[in-house]
Amino acid sequence: MGKSTILLAIGLFTSIIILAQEKKQIEILSSEDIVIENTNYSTFRGTIEVPEDYKSLNSKKIQLPVFIVKSSSKNPTEPIFWLDGGPGASNILLESKIISANPSKLLANHDLVCIGYRGVDGSTILKSKKVNKALKGKHNQLLSEQSLNNVEEKIKEYQAQLKEQNIDLNNYTMLDVIEDLEIVRKHQGYKKINLLSVSYGTRVALLYSYKFPEVINRTVMIGANPPGHFIWNPEKTESILNKYDSLYKNQDEVDYKGSIKEIMKKSFDNMPKRWSVFKLDADKIKVGTFTSLFSKDMAGLVFEAYNRAANNYDYSYLYLMQKMVDMASSEIVFGEISSKAVNADFVEGTNYRKKLQGDNTILGGNISKLYWGVSSAWQIKTIPEEYRKCRETSAETLIISGDLDVSTPSDNARDELMPYLKNGHQIILKNMSHSDIFIKTMMTPNFLSDYFDNGIINKDSITTPASIDFKPIMKFSKSQIFIMGLLM
Incomplete structure (x- = not known):
């Protein structure tokens, strides 16, 4: 036949x-x-x-x-x-x-x-509570080898549980x-x-x-x-940060004290171990920064957070972003993410942890490294090749x-x-x-x-350029963030 x-x-x-x-x-x-x-x-x-x-x-x-x-x-x-x-x-x-x-x-x-x-x-x-807990990282280093290995271990345990449930x-x-x-x-x-x-x-x-x-x-x-872009590229993110930087420098309304990338770098270089009584995790802050940049309005809050940290040594807003990542980690349906994204874009033999280091970028691999640095642990089949690439x-x-x-x-x-x-x-x-x-x-x-x-x-109805306002869409006092840190 x-x-x-x-x-x-x-x-x-x-x-x-x-x-x-x-x-x-x-x-x-x-x-x-x-x-x-x-x-x-x-x-x-x-x-x-x-x-x-x-x-x-x-x-x-x-x-x-x-x-x-x-x-x-x-x-x-x-x-x-x-x-x-x-x-x-x-x-x-x-x-x-x-x-x-x-x-x-x-x-x-x-x-x-x-x-x-x-x-x-x-x-x-x-969804697995144990995997979600592991996604919060260990010892305030979300993207450390120890944290990622722990996520992999919980994934394998979860897969065994799924197998038992058929x-x-x-x-x-x-x-x-x-x-x-x-x-x-x-x-x-x-x-x-x-x-x-x-x-x-x-x-x-x-x-x-x-x-x-x-x-x-x-x-x-x-x-x-x-196809191929469930993995966020650190260099691509950096290029968009450069665009934001150019817009930021031309703003009259903000208290301009250096470029966005400069204040971000300074914030990470001088980051203390704690803000108030709460431990800081630079990796989580980078994840929170990346996801907040999904909205131009939230971008104003993000850059205000780095401005406070770099110029006033006030890490309260950056801690708030970190706390938001912890909250999101509790809700992630990680098995569904892997069955769709990993199944579609995973390339056998790729060292994703190394590939997504993003050493020459401000935010590094952040959430991509978290998701894809453990992707091999899922051990699932990829969809047929004809659906893994663009075609006419x-x-x-x-x-x-x-x-x-x-x-x-x-x-x-x-x-x-x-x-x-x-x-x-x-x-x-x-x-x-x-x-x-x-x-x-x-x-x-x-x-x-x-x-x-x-x-x-009707292209003309939708293409009017949007304005960018780098003033934060909301403001919080340190005491408000402290209370949120205790309660959330």
Whole structure:
């Protein structure tokens, strides 16, 4: 039997399995109306039962939540499937978040469909208290060899626990998520769909267009993440810090005392072991700095923190960032992160701890080193090579990027992804970071509806350069931070 015959047989067998598993799927649990801009919209909440392993007829089932907001039109066009960021975050939008986005223009012609991400939504949540505790580091050195080795040890313990529970991380990949989406699409009778994705969700959207190109009408990617970029690059982060530095030097409103990079370096060079009674961890502060730079408004608070430390020897704000990292570590669904990110971008034989040192940069490898410095401990299979690299797609695609985005830098999409998009367009928003481009896109009237309805890209409505205000968006006294340190 030839190779092509074998592949065809495997494909037919897989199709038979999937068809057999699609017979009983969605149970509607509740329906109610929500009011958006004085218009009632029907919503449906339910549960979808899907196989954990799409390759096995005898697979156990897992349950995922489904949330659908129905269009106000009697004859709506292609629905919009929502793909949120992460991995590690839910894909079920809260009603308050939907209402605040004022999506009436979208709902005029499209249903809005949210299907829970396996591993973080529904019956199986890949979260370990022991791993999360280890992610807080040892001896106030989050990225030390001892800390990372401890995380690896807890990962291995957690994997043994998953094995006892008959849970296989290899069945929680983005390709499995796409199969979940396909089941809902077919169940609801949607022939074609639109995709609205952000951050991690943009990779799911991209792979969806590779795997099922015939069902994608149009797709919007906010903060596009091409293959290979679940790993944040220290040098890329440094280049964006340089942009911030240039903007900072031209500010009249701030008490300018040196460049951003100078005050950051001085802060780390002179960092004491404690602020007040609390021990400081430079590694955590770097992680907190990086994640705070997802927002241009939070950037003002970050640079004020370093200004206080460098020029007033006041490390209270930097300690606050450190404390926020500890809080976030308690909530991380780390198993789901690894089953999606590591499974997609891991390269066998790579020494990620060495690769992500970032010795010549201010922030170093920070969170990438934390996540990827322990990635080999997961020992999971990578997805097929055809989904681990960019390839041509004819799907109508609109990418929204920000020139200050440290998470999904605009030039990654421009240089690596755009050449493969036959019907692709990219808009780079000036003076905007990761969360800023999402807010701008969602809150620009008619921008998304024009595109999803007619393929019209109203660039002028969204490209007005954002202002950068380096004044902190909030201020805290030392006593307030001290109390937060005790309570959080």
